[in-house]
Amino acid sequence: MRTMFFTQAVDNALAQAMIDDSRIILFGEDIPLMRRNLLVRFGPRRVRGTPISESAFLGVGVAAAMAGLRPVVEFYMVDFLAVCMDALLNHAAKVEAFSGGKWTAPFVVRAPCGGGYGDGGQHEQSLWGWLAHIPGLTVLVPSTPADAGGLMLAALQHDGPVIFLEHKLLSETWLEFLGSGARHTVQFDIPAMGTKGVVPKKWVPVPIGKAVLRRAGSDVTIVSVGVGVHRALEAAQDLVLEGISVSVLDLRTVSPLDKTAVCEAVAQTGHLLVVDEDYEGFGLSGELSAVVLEAGISCKFARICTQSTIPYARQMEDQILPNKKRICASVRQLMQ
Structure with missing residues (x-):
């Protein structure tokens, strides 16, 4: 067994899956910076930056999934899904039902969520209830590094659209990038048991839909x-x-x-x-x-x-x- 931080575990499971499956690609705003370890390992063809247009790159993710790839489309925060919901609500979530199962859109939307770090109501929402309300979407919210990695692996193997949410107070990367930065006067109530923990030597999928x-x-x-x-x-x-x-x-x-x-x-x-x-x-x-x-x-x-x-x-x-x-x-x- 080994120990990892929360986001480290997600990235590690993602790397394991990318080794096993060449169809998995990763893209989003500033992704070559945020996922630079994956960029070095897998190259710019599979780890790609995008313009600041959520509607554009989520639409690309849906189309790429329908064409046979398994994209991971990453957002700066779940709140920004509001500007591109058509691709998720009216296309990705419905393509399998409307095609009688002939088409699927197996991709993962990866996004940080949640508050507790002083960024206001436009950047700190959770929204998992809003997203789970839509038939055809799978919504995952892990609370430990072990579950974060295992659920990411399960999401990558799932044959439909998955929303993978990482709470910012659990993510060492997002808390530093969005929460603290140069603000030395802001305090955070960070649950230690969720930010770092024991993870398996080799990742196995955590079953979706199992509490x-x-x-x-x-x-x-x-x-x-x-x-x-x-x-x-x-x-x-x-x-x-x-x-x-x-x-x-x-x-x-x-x-x-x-x-x-x-x-x-x-x-x-x-x-x-x-x-x-x-x-x-x-x-x-x-x-x-x-x-x-x-x-x-x-x-x-x-x-x-x-x-x-x-x-x-x-x-x-x-x-x-x-x-x-x-x-x-x-x-x-x-x-x-």
Whole structure:
């Protein structure tokens, strides 16, 4: 076994896949700089920079995938998908259904997501609920280096469009590039367990659509993804001192959801708390409550989500985003 940082693990798994499959190419803005290790290893024909036009290079990615390649199309942040959604919503997500399975678009959109580093509401959204709402898209949100590498490998082997999201607080590259830079006065609450960890000697795919139980508990089930998993684990460790036993389920995949794992976990505790950094309305938290109720499981339910536009000011931002204090308070209320 070996240890790696979060983004290092993703790039390492990507390199392994590129060795095995010459169809995999990588492109996006500043990619020769951001992925320079891959550029040196695989050359400029497979690791390419693009103009600053998300609509253009995402459209190229869809067409290249339909033509037989397996592109990884990288964005500076998931927020920028807003300027090029037609290629994703009306083409990549629908080409297999509209062609009766004769055409597919196997490519990966790789993008950082999430807040907590002081960059405002246009650059810190999560948006996995918005993307998972679209039939035909697979949405992955890993929370550890091991899952990040394994899910990237699974995404590259998947025969359809995949959105691969890396939370910036977990990514050593993106946090430095977008978060800190020359701002020495800004503080970040970085979950150490998610930024660096043990990874396999050789990457194997992590199954898409399979959640993992990060902590077992008997009183309350917390379901989350990304950084929210680590906030939940921190809260669970504090709550055990109060005699409250909390289980933490890491979805890893937002679409397709592991409904079986969610229902089994909630059935054991009878209490469900969803910790979701994405927007509350019409999102993942409401979908999870529907999954449980449709399975005939009775439970007390609460959710901690982002309820409004994320402010630029760091102190206000921390109040808006899910955090340990809010999680502990919600669990205590559920137990009343």
